[in-house]
Amino acid sequence: MQIIQEPIHYQNPQLCMKVWKFTHTGDEHEGPVHWHYHKEVEFVLVVEGVHEMHTPTHSYRLIQGDVVVIGSSQLHRGLTPVGQDVAYIVLHIDLEPYFDPAMMHYTRHFMEVLNPLEDLNYIFRKFPHVQREVGAILYHIHEEVMQKKKGYEIAVSMHIKHLLLTLLRNDDQGLLLAHEYVDADVLRPVTAYIEAHLADKIDMSEVSRMAGMSYTYFSKYFKSKVGISFTDFVNRKRIAKAERMLAIGNKNVTDIAEAVGIENMAHFYELFKRFCGCTPREYKRKMRGV
Known part of the structure; x- marks a missing residue:
């Protein structure tokens, strides 16, 4: 495939x-x-x-x-x-x-x-x-x-x-809900940086400096504006990239976990199951069978 x-x-x-x-x-x-x-x-x-x-x-x-x-x-x-x-x-x-x-x-x-x-x-x-x-x-x-x-x-x-x-x-299921105002000049560079560095260690201290905030304030700010913690956001992005890589079929799970910045395999499997509802092997089998 x-x-x-x-x-x-x-x-x-x-x-x-x-x-x-x-x-x-x-x-x-x-x-x-x-x-x-x-x-x-x-x-x-x-x-x-x-x-x-x-x-x-x-x-x-x-x-x-x-x-x-x-x-x-x-x-x-x-x-x-x-x-x-x-x-x-x-x-x-x-x-x-x-x-x-x-x-x-x-x-x-x-x-x-x-x-x-x-x-x-x-x-x-x-x-x-x-x-x-x-x-x-x-x-x-x-x-x-x-x-x-x-x-x-x-x-x-x-x-x-x-x-x-x-x-x-027309979203009567509430998927698109209003929330606090988000400053685009703060959030866009942060999300772009995360997307570009998923294979690396992403240090929130560095990202908070990029946003011009203290570590503690940025942590609270990000969760209040985005709806989830900074760490959870990064993990969701890592697993989304892992899904795409698994569908290729030419890399093993260990290599993919490393490519998305997760060195601990038990942690990778736990995150994948949490966000995707199945194991990496089950996901790959499903993609080949679709």
């Missing part, structure tokens, strides 16, 4: 997104579709035909008008049934630049700290009118980017805010 970190080339770097319409016919000679992931959140709208999306935990059979969202750096793959013609719009977007002061109140849950954005797919299944609304938003974003009329950047930004607001207002 091959897994690919897919590079996303933005059509307009200022918008931090790419939107494209794909049309093709399912072919039995295409071979297996590779698992892949990318930093950007992905929205898919099926315009015509049948398309399937798979993640390690869910499978979606999408028909005309159906929408699905895939979280940041989440393993996934798309399949089109053999002989089926399909057309679908795909939006890849880095949401972070869209969190202006009015949005920062809702940053934590869109950051997927506690819940992957994939969990929001229940909204589309439960509320057909919301799925239609989000589908229309994705269609308008695609049209704006393709036509590039004067001010299309403003229009796209407005549509993205509309998309996020629609998800917020």
Whole structure:
């Protein structure tokens, strides 16, 4: 099994997104579709035909008008049934630049700290009118980017805010909850540093200095703003990276644990079971069988 970190080339770097319409016919000679992931959140709208999306935990059979969202750096793959013609719009977007002061109140849950954005797919299944609304938003974003009329950047930004607001207002399970204001200038460099140094020892003393705070104050600040402790956040990120590496199938568990900065194997197994609900071996077997 091959897994690919897919590079996303933005059509307009200022918008931090790419939107494209794909049309093709399912072919039995295409071979297996590779698992892949990318930093950007992905929205898919099926315009015509049948398309399937798979993640390690869910499978979606999408028909005309159906929408699905895939979280940041989440393993996934798309399949089109053999002989089926399909057309679908795909939006890849880095949401972070869209969190202006009015949005920062809702940053934590869109950051997927506690819940992957994939969990929001229940909204589309439960509320057909919301799925239609989000589908229309994705269609308008695609049209704006393709036509590039004067001010299309403003229009796209407005549509993205509309998309996020629609998800917020229709999340009756409370996955996207308001919380304390988060200072983006503090949190973004910290999370970026963590992502870049998962293989290393991450010292909270160093990170607190980066944030311009004392060790004790930063510890309390991080937990109050993010919802979990700094250590728990780092461990969640380490295990998420380990999941992607396990799916490759060419590294043993010990090497993967070391690659994500966890030298104690008992601790690695305990964290993996806590966050994934299964052992690394069971996870690898499940990925090969999906």
